[in-house]
Amino acid sequence: MTVDETIRQVLVEHGRLAVPVESLADDTDLFGAGMTSHASVNVMLALEDAFDLEFPEKMLKKSTFESIGAIRSAVTEMTDG
Amino acid sequence: MATVPASPPDDTTAEEPWADFRRALLDDGILLTTGVDGIYGRSDVYESVVAAVDRLSAAAGADLGAVNLRFPPVMPWATFEKNGYLESFPDQMGSVHSFRGTEREHAELLRRTEAHEDRGPLLTTTDIVLCPAACHALYPTQSGTLPVGGAQFEIFGYCFRHEPSTDPFRMQSFRMHEFVHLGTPESARAHRDEWIGRGLDVLTGLGLEAEAVVANDPFFGRPGRMLAANQRFEELKYELVVPVFSTRRPTAVSSSNCHLDHFSRPFGIDTADGELAHTACFGFGVDRITLALLDRYGTHPAGWPAGVRSVLWP
Numbered sequence: 138m139t140v141d142e143t144i145r146q147v148l149v150e151h152g153r154l155a156v157p158v159e160s161l162a163d164d165t166d167l168f169g170a171g172m173t174s175h176a177s178v179n180v181m182l183a184l185e186d187a188f189d190l191e192f193p194e195k196m197l198k199k200s201t202f203e204s205i206g207a208i209r210s211a212v213t214e215m216t217d218g
Numbered sequence: 219m220a221t222v223p224a225s226p227p228d229d230t231t232a233e234e235p236w237a238d239f240r241r242a243l244l245d246d247g248i249l250l251t252t253g254v255d256g257i258y259g260r261s262d263v264y265e266s267v268v269a270a271v272d273r274l275s276a277a278a279g280a281d282l283g284a285v286n287l288r289f290p291p292v293m294p295w296a297t298f299e300k301n302g303y304l305e306s307f308p309d310q311m312g313s314v315h316s317f318r319g320t321e322r323e324h325a326e327l328l329r330r331t332e333a334h335e336d337r338g339p340l341l342t343t344t345d346i347v348l349c350p351a352a353c354h355a356l357y358p359t360q361s362g363t364l365p366v367g368g369a370q371f372e373i374f375g376y377c378f379r380h381e382p383s384t385d386p387f388r389m390q391s392f393r394m395h396e397f398v399h400l401g402t403p404e405s406a407r408a409h410r411d412e413w414i415g416r417g418l419d420v421l422t423g424l425g426l427e428a429e430a431v432v433a434n435d436p437f438f439g440r441p442g443r444m445l446a447a448n449q450r451f452e453e454l455k456y457e458l459v460v461p462v463f464s465t466r467r468p469t470a471v472s473s474s475n476c477h478l479d480h481f482s483r484p485f486g487i488d489t490a491d492g493e494l495a496h497t498a499c500f501g502f503g504v505d506r507i508t509l510a511l512l513d514r515y516g517t518h519p520a521g522w523p524a525g526v527r528s529v530l531w532p
Contacts, residue, residue: 174444174445174448174449175302175305175306175445177444177448178441178444178445179441181441181444182441194443197440197443197444197447198444198447198448198451199444199447199448199451
């Protein structure tokens, strides 16, 4: 799976979104699409498992997980770094 | 005043900023240690201040026509299952256990107790937990549709947080006097904002140097740090803090909170317009305000400044 496919799969399983994941654009606000704070925590933990990484303290905030594009930037920054 | 028996030896170490204050409270018999950190007996002097602070708390919202309710210090486990407390604060919860075993298991329980061995395996959970906040018992009772304009409640009760400490301000079992609003997103936020002012008026009226600061709850673990960051970013929680001890450490004595739909969603609470309600609460930390006064003015309330005494005991 590509990075984007993995992110979308995590969102399907943990995002508790009110809309189908296929309908989300790169910059769609996930919180606006129904993801709660608690769901975003589960998304964060699932991303760590899926990509085998641990988000550092400075990334543990809402904006890191606000869209598929934002999540990809964070994941890419860590896997490239 | 009743004679208070001497407290057992105290192991507070000198470097803790609350050491002097704690010693004064115990030496003067204001609080009595029980052998468990954060669990105290209270003297009649202490309780007289608590009663006065509670009266002032009630008076601060007397114009609102809030429905006045009391709940016991325990609540159903089922409420915990729904309201997210277990997700956010598993380390602070208090679960009530009892014994349901056989006579043979009872004998084993007694043997383990005598030997100071773990009794846990012989106890079973009940359907009861200790109430962590006075308002938590309210929401399950409000399922359904709110009246136009929402609803206001006033609740006083004992709360439990499992965070043992020798800091007198960090009691495990303490009292809160809350004003709760259930309504629209706008009315909930308005309640939160208005009560910051009402709360500050009560505290400054007692000569306490209170200020409101953005705060977060102590959510559990790494995921909790993200919840805390979100809570701060959205400014959902304000604490009213007062400087205490010789170090003037800011210590929260009240808080004003927006819950968004955190409680209304699991318990199905809607506004008159059929939208999901939002809720907000303001909590006077009655024990902490009492302690802030004892810290500020000393452990002999009879000698407190006349201006402060006249507010507490008009």
